[in-house]
Amino acid sequence: MDKRSVVYDVILADLADIVGIENCTIKEVDRLCYSVDQFWLPKMWVDRGVKLPEPDFIVFPNSADEISKIIRVANRYKISVIPYGGGTGAQGGTIPLFGGIVIDLKRMDRIIRIDKNSYTVTALPGINGEFLENQLNKEGLTLAHYPASQYCATLGGYVAARGSGVLSTKYGKAEDMVINMEVVLPTGEVIRTLPVPNHATGPGILQLFVGSEGVLGIITELTMRIDPIPEVRKFQGYLFDDLKKGLEAGRRIMTHRLKPCVIRVYDGPSTQRFIKRVLNLDVTGIFMIVGVDGEENQAIYEESTIKKICLSLNAKELGPEPGKHWWKHRYDFYFPPFTPSLPYMYGTTDTVTTFDNIYKLYLAKKRVIEEGYKEWGASYTAHFSHWFPWGVMIYDRFFVKRPPQDPREAIVIHNKIWADSARASIANGGVLNDHHGIGFKLGSLMAEQYGSAWPLLKGLKDMIDPNGIMNPGKLGF
Amino acid sequence: MFLSEEERNETINACRFCPMCYPADAVALKIKKMSCTPRGRSLILFLLNQGKLEWNKDVADILYKFSADGLCREWCVGNYDLDQLILDARHHLIEKGIVQEEVNRVISNVITYGNPYGEKNLVPIKQIIEEAGGIVPGNPNLLLFFGCTARVKNPLLVGSFIRILRLAKIPFTFMDEEICCGGSLYEVGDYSSAKNQASILADKISKISVDKIVVLDPECYRMFLTRYMRWNINLNKPSFIFNVSEYIWDLFEKGYIKANQLIKEKVVYHDPFQLARYAVDHESPRKILNKIGGSKLVEMSFNRARAHCCGSAGALFFTNPDIAIDMAKDIIEEAKETDAKILVTNSPFCQYLLQKAYEDFHERDIRIEHIIEITLESIQ
Numbered sequence: 001m002d003k004r005s006v007v008y009d010v011i012l013a014d015l016a017d018i019v020g021i022e023n024c025t026i027k028e029v030d031r032l033c034y035s036v037d038q039f040w041l042p043k044m045w046v047d048r049g050v051k052l053p054e055p056d057f058i059v060f061p062n063s064a065d066e067i068s069k070i071i072r073v074a075n076r077y078k079i080s081v082i083p084y085g086g087g088t089g090a091q092g093g094t095i096p097l098f099g100g101i102v103i104d105l106k107r108m109d110r111i112i113r114i115d116k117n118s119y120t121v122t123a124l125p126g127i128n129g130e131f132l133e134n135q136l137n138k139e140g141l142t143l144a145h146y147p148a149s150q151y152c153a154t155l156g157g158y159v160a161a162r163g164s165g166v167l168s169t170k171y172g173k174a175e176d177m178v179i180n181m182e183v184v185l186p187t188g189e190v191i192r193t194l195p196v197p198n199h200a201t202g203p204g205i206l207q208l209f210v211g212s213e214g215v216l217g218i219i220t221e222l223t224m225r226i227d228p229i230p231e232v233r234k235f236q237g238y239l240f241d242d243l244k245k246g247l248e249a250g251r252r253i254m255t256h257r258l259k260p261c262v263i264r265v266y267d268g269p270s271t272q273r274f275i276k277r278v279l280n281l282d283v284t285g286i287f288m289i290v291g292v293d294g295e296e297n298q299a300i301y302e303e304s305t306i307k308k309i310c311l312s313l314n315a316k317e318l319g320p321e322p323g324k325h326w327w328k329h330r331y332d333f334y335f336p337p338f339t340p341s342l343p344y345m346y347g348t349t350d351t352v353t354t355f356d357n358i359y360k361l362y363l364a365k366k367r368v369i370e371e372g373y374k375e376w377g378a379s380y381t382a383h384f385s386h387w388f389p390w391g392v393m394i395y396d397r398f399f400v401k402r403p404p405q406d407p408r409e410a411i412v413i414h415n416k417i418w419a420d421s422a423r424a425s426i427a428n429g430g431v432l433n434d435h436h437g438i439g440f441k442l443g444s445l446m447a448e449q450y451g452s453a454w455p456l457l458k459g460l461k462d463m464i465d466p467n468g469i470m471n472p473g474k475l476g477f
Numbered sequence: 478m479f480l481s482e483e484e485r486n487e488t489i490n491a492c493r494f495c496p497m498c499y500p501a502d503a504v505a506l507k508i509k510k511m512s513c514t515p516r517g518r519s520l521i522l523f524l525l526n527q528g529k530l531e532w533n534k535d536v537a538d539i540l541y542k543f544s545a546d547g548l549c550r551e552w553c554v555g556n557y558d559l560d561q562l563i564l565d566a567r568h569h570l571i572e573k574g575i576v577q578e579e580v581n582r583v584i585s586n587v588i589t590y591g592n593p594y595g596e597k598n599l600v601p602i603k604q605i606i607e608e609a610g611g612i613v614p615g616n617p618n619l620l621l622f623f624g625c626t627a628r629v630k631n632p633l634l635v636g637s638f639i640r641i642l643r644l645a646k647i648p649f650t651f652m653d654e655e656i657c658c659g660g661s662l663y664e665v666g667d668y669s670s671a672k673n674q675a676s677i678l679a680d681k682i683s684k685i686s687v688d689k690i691v692v693l694d695p696e697c698y699r700m701f702l703t704r705y706m707r708w709n710i711n712l713n714k715p716s717f718i719f720n721v722s723e724y725i726w727d728l729f730e731k732g733y734i735k736a737n738q739l740i741k742e743k744v745v746y747h748d749p750f751q752l753a754r755y756a757v758d759h760e761s762p763r764k765i766l767n768k769i770g771g772s773k774l775v776e777m778s779f780n781r782a783r784a785h786c787c788g789s790a791g792a793l794f795f796t797n798p799d800i801a802i803d804m805a806k807d808i809i810e811e812a813k814e815t816d817a818k819i820l821v822t823n824s825p826f827c828q829y830l831l832q833k834a835y836e837d838f839h840e841r842d843i844r845i846e847h848i849i850e851i852t853l854e855s856i857q
Contacts, residue, residue, distance in 0.1 A: 029539060043494050049529065126509075337555050
């Protein structure tokens with residue numbers, strides 16, 4: 001928007017009237033900081049000196065009512081709205097592609113209620129993940145949601161992106177923890193979902209907004225399931241000589257309906273690249289960590305059953321230390337200098353599928369990257385870290401050592417790798433993404449993934465957001 | 478600049494997109510604006526280097542809204558020195574003359590009045606000592622350096638330490654005219670004035686023949702032990718520099734003083750950031766508190782190297798007092814969570830800020846003391 005225009009000044013005045021001028025900013029230095037998230041593309045743009053898409057306004061509301069009023073202003077002037085939590089998404093979900101109003105939710109950061117009978121917590125969406133967990137821990141409770149972004153992400157962001165934490169195998173993803181929500185719709189109405197997530201009262205609107213990445217509305221309050229801090233948490237490390245055996249061990253553990261809190265299986269290159277470098281464990285092969293937690297007797301039973309499964313597949317026992325070490329240092333992978341960074345081109349192309357597909361999906365994606373992009377020095381690593389009763393997700397990454405310097409060429413290669421990898425996932429029983437979301441990185445492939453169901457989603461979006469103001473360009477809309 | 482160009486670029490490149498130390502940045506947690514986060518500030522510095530942003534008052538406002546208490550570096554697995562990066566950027570702002578009025582006031586106060594508070598009429602040290610009972614007869618091998626914060630905000634604290642030395646019968650000497658160590662000048666980025674102060678002070682100290690220097694203020698202690706080295710000023714030779722709690726513990730260990738009355742209430746200790754993460758001393762104050770309190774010492778959730786700052790770092794109190802006081806309130810809340818009745822610190826500035834923040838609390842269920850004061854209560 002032209003900042004010299006009188007309409008710009010009028011909108012600013014309207015926004016200041018709602019939240020107070022002290023909770024609005026249009027300063028260049030602020031707008032630039034809201035133009036990047038953890039997606040590789042905006043980082044590359046920054047690095048190469050490319051002009052970033054910037055928001056026109058940034059506001060910091062303190063209530064659903066204020067958000068409702070802001071959205072009505074946005075509708076009046078047909079200006080985009082981008083909800084913003086911690087800015088830790090890796091898919092470009094908060095990049096203001098067409099300018100607009102960034103609604104930073106971090107002022108809405110209170111815990112409303114902890115229900116120790118029902119084991120739920122009700123909180124506002126801008127509450128920091130680490131802060132929330134610390135507050136719950138003081139009461140002997142836990143959200144048990146430990147994504148890599150916990151230090152900086154927000155509760156609303158967890159749910160809006162269908163995020164996953166390292167203990168999701170037992171405790172579920174964020175989408176599994178949400179009980180009910182309050183949402184401000186793209187037309188400004190404030191609605192509440194039903195008080196409980198399981199019922200027989202027709203199609204559930206709760207899951208409509210879970211994973212909606214800000215394109216169907218803004219979450220303004222959430223009630224989440226919580227758990228008691230477990231009596232014990234124990235880890236064991238194993239080493240397999242073959243990835244298929246490692247995956248089979250995981251499958252048997254899950255289909256035995258055991259409830260480990262974590263299973264992590266690292267392919268050979270991951271073991272070599274990350275485990276040694278970050279955890280300082282010099283092992284070669286397929287490294288596996290398994291964790292169990294809960295009451296001590298339960299944990300002992302599960303641990304011994306898991307051990308039998310792993311040993312039956314010729315695993316070598318590494319003892320509890322590797323797992324304990326990993327748990328203590330689980331976020332180290334995401335700090336510099338260990339986290340992937342420029343000048344590499346990189347991406348996490350995670351997906352999820354059923355047990356019968358996972359190994360062929362892994363091979364297909366590995367081939368797509370390593371053979372398809374050999375000239376660019378591409379490499380591929382994978383680990384399998386979030387397990388379900390029916391399947392497992394693959395947390396796989398590509399690294400390109402020598403990406404093009406020209407930003408436009410870099411985008412072409414980047415998008416092609418992503419598209420090839422995503423199509424390999426879809427062709428082998430997977431989906432576009434497991435827990436990072438779609439953003440604008442994968443939006444162009446949504447119609448392809450949903451096929452004949454896509455018009456249903458598109459129609460819903462058009463109906464709920466008639467002016468198309470909510471986070472445009474994301475989720476394929 | 479104290480980071481080399483290579484270190485600066487490496488730190489900027491590491492931090493400009495990284496969100497991982499967000500919980501360690503108390504100012505970021507309060508302001509909630511992305512530009513005031515560690516990655517926001519680093520991104521801004523990157524864009525300034527690229528010429529995509531101009532050095533202006535908006536940039537200055539963000540760079541002075543930072544605590545520089547070392548917790549980000551401690552939190553970071555890569556130990557990138559974000560604090561020094563920001564202080565170097567402040568130095569750049571000073572050179573360009575783009576700083577807020579409050580920064581200029583700090584500088585002119587130190588140069589004109591010898592303290593950043595602008596206090597013109599400091600109680601003479603000699604008078605404080607006389608009111609505390611006078612010097613201890615004997616040949617002193619000990620120089621006391623009090624620092625300006627204690628003298629401005631709590632001269633009785635100085636007197637209390639003199640009383641401890643009198644009870645221990647330790648002869649001491651002092652400087653009639655103490656000058657500022659330059660700590661606050663360094664924190665606002667005026668390196669040349671800080672270096673000037675350091676040189677003048679070092680010269681004065683070098684003319685005093687002693688074996689030991691006891692430094693009451695951890696900021697001065699940190700300056701002497703770490704930052705002065707950057708200017709090749711080494712006060713450690715031939716003297717040995719103690720911080721005040723280290724010295725008090727030494728007096729206990731050698732039997733110069735004894736705990737005659739034990740503390741009856743639960744005590745919790747707030748680590749000043751300088752001793753938490755720079756010139757590190759976590760244990761001497763805790764040893765003292767255990768000595769005089771039995772098993773009544775409890776800990777806040779974040780302590781020692783991970784202790785939260787009370788707002789005394791990075792000249793934040795001078796540039797953004799509301800934020801600093803808010804941080805001090807958080808420390809009091811953390812202390813209250815331990816059910817402690819006494820919150821002890823080892824810094825006159827921390828004590829001042831905590832007491833100031835405590836004025837807004839309705840429930841007066843905790844008292845705030847300096848380690849010197851609580852020690853004196855116990856040994857009298």
